Amino acid sequence: MIFAAGFIWLAAMAFGGAACAANFTASLDRDTITLGEQATLSLRFDGVQPQNAPALPAVAGVQFQYVGPSSSFSFINGQTSSSITYNYIVAPQHDGEFVIPGMRADVGGQRYSSSPLKLIVSKANAPAAGATNSGSEIAFMKLALPQNKIYAGQTLTAQLQIYLREDVQNIVNFQLPSAPADGFIIGKNAEGGRYRAQVGNRVYTVIPLRFALTATRTGMLTLGPFTANMILVLPSQNQGGDPFFGQFFNQGEQKQVSLATEKTSVESSPLPEQDKPANFSGAIGDFTMTASVGPTNLTVGDPVTVHVQISGRGALDAVTLPDQSALQDFKIFPPTAKTETTDQLGLEGRKTFEEIVTPQNAGVQEWPQFSFSFFNPEDGQYHTLTQPAVPLVVKAAGATPMPALAANKNSAPENQIPQDISPVKDSLGTLATKSFPLVTRPVFLAAQTVPVLAFIAAFIWRKRTDNLANNPRLRRQRAVAALMASGKADLKKYAAANQPDEFFVTLFRLLQERLGERLDCPASAITENVVEEHPVLRGVPKATLAALRELFQLCNQARYAPVRGTSELNSVVTQFEKTVAELQEVKA
Amino acid sequence: MKKLSIILFALVFAGNLFAVDAAADFSAANKLYAQGKFPDAAKAYETILATGAQSPALLFNDANAEFKSGRLGRAIAGYRRAALLAPRDPDIRANLAFVRNQVQGATGRERFWQNGFSTLTLNEGAVLTAVLFWLMCALLVARQLRPALAPKLKGITRIFAVLTACSASVLVWQTANHFSSATAVVTTDNATVRSGPFDDAQNAFTARDGAELSVLGRRDDWVQVTDGTGKSGWLPAKQVEVLPGA
Numbered sequence: 025m026i027f028a029a030g031f032i033w034l035a036a037m038a039f040g041g042a043a044c045a046a047n048f049t050a051s052l053d054r055d056t057i058t059l060g061e062q063a064t065l066s067l068r069f070d071g072v073q074p075q076n077a078p079a080l081p082a083v084a085g086v087q088f089q090y091v092g093p094s095s096s097f098s099f100i101n102g103q104t105s106s107s108i109t110y111n112y113i114v115a116p117q118h119d120g121e122f123v124i125p126g127m128r129a130d131v132g133g134q135r136y137s138s139s140p141l142k143l144i145v146s147k148a149n150a151p152a153a154g155a156t157n158s159g160s161e162i163a164f165m166k167l168a169l170p171q172n173k174i175y176a177g178q179t180l181t182a183q184l185q186i187y188l189r190e191d192v193q194n195i196v197n198f199q200l201p202s203a204p205a206d207g208f209i210i211g212k213n214a215e216g217g218r219y220r221a222q223v224g225n226r227v228y229t230v231i232p233l234r235f236a237l238t239a240t241r242t243g244m245l246t247l248g249p250f251t252a253n254m255i256l257v258l259p260s261q262n263q264g265g266d267p268f269f270g271q272f273f274n275q276g277e278q279k280q281v282s283l284a285t286e287k288t289s290v291e292s293s294p295l296p297e298q299d300k301p302a303n304f305s306g307a308i309g310d311f312t313m314t315a316s317v318g319p320t321n322l323t324v325g326d327p328v329t330v331h332v333q334i335s336g337r338g339a340l341d342a343v344t345l346p347d348q349s350a351l352q353d354f355k356i357f358p359p360t361a362k363t364e365t366t367d368q369l370g371l372e373g374r375k376t377f378e379e380i381v382t383p384q385n386a387g388v389q390e391w392p393q394f395s396f397s398f399f400n401p402e403d404g405q406y407h408t409l410t411q412p413a414v415p416l417v418v419k420a421a422g423a424t425p426m427p428a429l430a431a432n433k434n435s436a437p438e439n440q441i442p443q444d445i446s447p448v449k450d451s452l453g454t455l456a457t458k459s460f461p462l463v464t465r466p467v468f469l470a471a472q473t474v475p476v477l478a479f480i481a482a483f484i485w486r487k488r489t490d491n492l493a494n495n496p497r498l499r500r501q502r503a504v505a506a507l508m509a510s511g512k513a514d515l516k517k518y519a520a521a522n523q524p525d526e527f528f529v530t531l532f533r534l535l536q537e538r539l540g541e542r543l544d545c546p547a548s549a550i551t552e553n554v555v556e557e558h559p560v561l562r563g564v565p566k567a568t569l570a571a572l573r574e575l576f577q578l579c580n581q582a583r584y585a586p587v588r589g590t591s592e593l594n595s596v597v598t599q600f601e602k603t604v605a606e607l608q609e610v611k612a
Numbered sequence: 613m614k615k616l617s618i619i620l621f622a623l624v625f626a627g628n629l630f631a632v633d634a635a636a637d638f639s640a641a642n643k644l645y646a647q648g649k650f651p652d653a654a655k656a657y658e659t660i661l662a663t664g665a666q667s668p669a670l671l672f673n674d675a676n677a678e679f680k681s682g683r684l685g686r687a688i689a690g691y692r693r694a695a696l697l698a699p700r701d702p703d704i705r706a707n708l709a710f711v712r713n714q715v716q717g718a719t720g721r722e723r724f725w726q727n728g729f730s731t732l733t734l735n736e737g738a739v740l741t742a743v744l745f746w747l748m749c750a751l752l753v754a755r756q757l758r759p760a761l762a763p764k765l766k767g768i769t770r771i772f773a774v775l776t777a778c779s780a781s782v783l784v785w786q787t788a789n790h791f792s793s794a795t796a797v798v799t800t801d802n803a804t805v806r807s808g809p810f811d812d813a814q815n816a817f818t819a820r821d822g823a824e825l826s827v828l829g830r831r832d833d834w835v836q837v838t839d840g841t842g843k844s845g846w847l848p849a850k851q852v853e854v855l856p857g858a
Contacts, residue, residue: 449669462738475749482756
């Protein structure tokens with residue numbers, strides 16, 4: 025198969041040039057698109073085969089994405105033709121008119137050029153009502169609001185309805201690039217359950233997308249046009265055959281569309297000043313309140329927990345506890361708040377406050393009633409929920425006698441409530457200038473590396489020491505090296521003092537130690553015979569062996585021969601040093 | 613050498629003169645305080661502080677004078693600054709607690725573990741951690757140099773390792789708290805916290821003099837704060853004193 029395809033291509037190359045003239049053309053699949061849609065740019069080469077896909081010129085506001093090549097070959101009435109087309113996706117970034125300049129391509133030493141192309145990109149607009157109602161639109165989008173008059177601060181649920189005609193098989197890559205909402209804050213969103221609706225003479229599937237909108241100011245506020253881009257999967261028109269098999273194998277064709285809603289105006293009114301409660305703090309919605317206070321029998325300074333739960337529908341984030349600054353008899357600690365929502369948009373649920381308060385004197389008889397006010401936009405009125413006062417029994421701090429065993433004479437000052445601040449200090453103390461903390465000073469931080477370095481040094485030393493202790497050969501090498509150093513000095517001393525007996529005894533011992541260490545055998549076992557017999561010394565140069573032998577013989581002769589002079593002994597030292605140095609190369 | 617001696621002598625002499633002046637000013641401010649001239653005393657203490665010098669006693673006395681002048685926020689800020697230098701001073705702790713009790717509405721209250729972790733100043737914590745670390749390293753070095761002592765030193769080395777780890781953890785918390793969190797103490801009565809960093813922004817809530825709010829951020833002359841209950845907003849920087857730490 026591959027061979028056949030290669031043959032056809034070679035044939036095309038062989039005959040194509042003669043069959044048809046080479047040509048290069050650039051084309052767009054359409055010259056007008058809506059913002060959000062994509063066009064396809066095709067660069068077609070007839071009769072020639074470029075090595076690579078041509079580079080495209082940069083066009084401001086347009087992105088190109090290379091898709092890939094496609095090639096064709098035809099053989100008709102003896103005439104062959106071949107072409108290769110390079111395809112690109114063209115994605116404009118904004119609306120307007122774009123010009124893709126003419127392109128040049130060098131193929132086989134020939135230069136080809138194409139004509140400039142024009143692409144018009146228009147903004148997405150809502151379809152006309154007539155087109156929508158006739159069912160001619162594949163898809164369209166509507167923005168539905170429950171009301172067109174609201175109050176500033178009110179939160180309402182808007183619905184973006186996407187209508188898809190019944191022949192749309194699927195929707196993919198849904199994007200909402202533009203959602204202008206002047207004067208609104210757009211909150212959470214959630215997709216609702218799909219349903220079917222009859223529009224004109226066609227049936228549409230409606231996808232509702234609900235989202236929360238909160239008005240932030242008064243006046244005429246505008247919403248939209250919201251625009252959405254998506255790819256719709258439609259039944260393929262090119263595939264015929266049996267409809268039964270079509271439903272399994274028809275993959276459909278994709279169509280990119282941009283939808284837009286109409287612009288909608290909403291009138292936002294200020295909250296009425298009439299009958300506005302003094303403690304109103306901005307809560308808008310419809311709420312209920314429950315509260316509990318406990319314990320109710322306590323001592324001055326004991327904590328009392330106040331639970332307040334506000335439930336209902338509205339902007340729960342804006343719900344705050346009523347101002348309690350007038351409660352002079354209580355010390356109030358910062359309350360904690362927890363919001364639990366029960367719907368996907370976060371508009372229904374409950375907010376729970378927990379507050380710790382401590383009565384400051386025994387005269388406190390109740391946790392006073394407190395009220396929470398809110399504005400209900402449904403009836404356009406303020407409502408006030410009131411929690412009745414809770415009686416408290418507060419004893420004086422010292423009223424409860426301590427058990428005898430627990431009483432401590434010295435514990436009184438800490439437990440007593442002070443009546444005033446401690447007096448000023450008489451001594452100025454040590455004055456200091458403001459400075460950076462130690463942890464930010466480089467010197468301090470660098471100093472902390474000293475113990476680490478000391479530990480690392482000690483660790484390395486320990487390892488080396490252990491290594492030496494566990495390696496007797498290395499230990500012996502070092503001991504012999506030290507002995508050689510001191511022995512050479514002794515030899516020179518004995519030579520200078522003309523003491524041949526001590527000289528040759530030392531020399532013999534040094535030779536034994538050095539050879540013993542090199543041959544890894546006891547020094548006492550080293551004699552002149554070792555030089556002749558030991559297998560390790562067979563690789564040593566003959567001159568070195570001869571020198572060794574001579575040194576041993578000198579040592580043996582010294583026991584019987586007359587005393588020698590200093591110069592002769594010095595020459596022996598030189599010979600010894602040279603021989604010992606050569607023995608360094610010997611390895612057992 | 614002679615020049616160096618003269619310079620050193622001049623520096624020491626100047627330092628002594630500075631200390632003598634500050635001590636005299638401090639005594640004069642204390643006299644004003646004793647005479648009940650608290651605003652004047654506060655000014656006198658602040659004059660010394662403006663020179664760049666500070667001591668726990670100076671900050672403490674200044675905070676006392678501010679409190680007696682009716683400025684709770686400035687007093688709390690002063691006590692908190694003094695506590696940064698002398699966290700174990702019982703007078704500073706007592707006065708801070710006392711003044712916090714006078715503040716209406718939400719006030720700051722350290723948790724027990726925060727109190728424990730703040731027993732040492734940041735520098736004391738750093739020195740303690742460094743000493744423990746050095747001792748631990750010294751023990752480790754001794755174990756390397758004298759392996760025979762290793763079994764005997766094993767237990768104490770572990771104790772020092774644990775102590776060093778604990779101390780370092782507290783130091784990390786202290787450092788993070790010092791550099792990454794800040795508290796704004798409101799120094800004006802009924803400061804209006806706004807929803808944005810500009811004068812026309814909506815009122816978010818009202819903070820009383822002495823309220824201690826967590827700082828979320830800063831922009832120009834505005835400080836973004838939260839009261840810990842979910843309410844947040846912006847306050848002009850001139851209405852708060854911003855202190856390091858939560």
